[in-house]
Amino acid sequence: MGAVIAEIPSLPCGWIEFVGDVGLSAAFEVVSLVIPCRYVEQAKLLARVRASPQSVTYSELFNFCCDVFGDPRQHGTSHAVFKTPWPGDPRVNIQKSKGGKAKPYQVDQVLAAYDKLMKEADNG
Incomplete structure (x- = not known):
C-alpha cells in the first residue's frame, strides 16, 4: 500500500493524517496516525538532506x-x-556558504548529531 499523507479538514490546523503499512514480523498492518505537519516536513527534508547534502x-x-x-x-x-x-x-555549528547554501561538511555534522540524539532517545 505504501504511505498516504492527507490533510483532514476536521483536524486542528497544522496536523495531518499518515496512513501506511507497518512491518510486523512477516505480516503488514495498516495504521493511521495523526501527527503535526511539521514532523512530516522535517522527515521530507531529512530524506532530501541525506540524499544530497550539497x-x-x-x-x-x-x-x-x-x-x-x-x-x-x-x-x-x-x-x-x-x-x-x-x-x-x-557539534552543531552552521554557517552560510556562497549562494545561500549550507556547507556540506556542516550538514554532515548536523546529521551525525541528529542521529546521535535519536539513538539516545531510543535507548531511553
Whole structure:
C-alpha cells in the first residue's frame, strides 16, 4: 500500500493524517496516525538532506536545527551554534556558504548529531 499523507479538514490546523503499512514480523498492518505537519516536513527534508547534502540551503538547515536542538545559543554572527546534550562532537555549528547554501561538511555534522540524539532517545 505504501504511505498516504492527507490533510483532514476536521483536524486542528497544522496536523495531518499518515496512513501506511507497518512491518510486523512477516505480516503488514495498516495504521493511521495523526501527527503535526511539521514532523512530516522535517522527515521530507531529512530524506532530501541525506540524499544530497550539497543542495541544502542554510535557511532549511537552520530551521531544521531549531526544530531539533532548540534556539541557537549564538546567532546573529556568521555562525549559528546549537546546544547539544553532550560535550564535544558532533557539534552543531552552521554557517552560510556562497549562494545561500549550507556547507556540506556542516550538514554532515548536523546529521551525525541528529542521529546521535535519536539513538539516545531510543535507548531511553
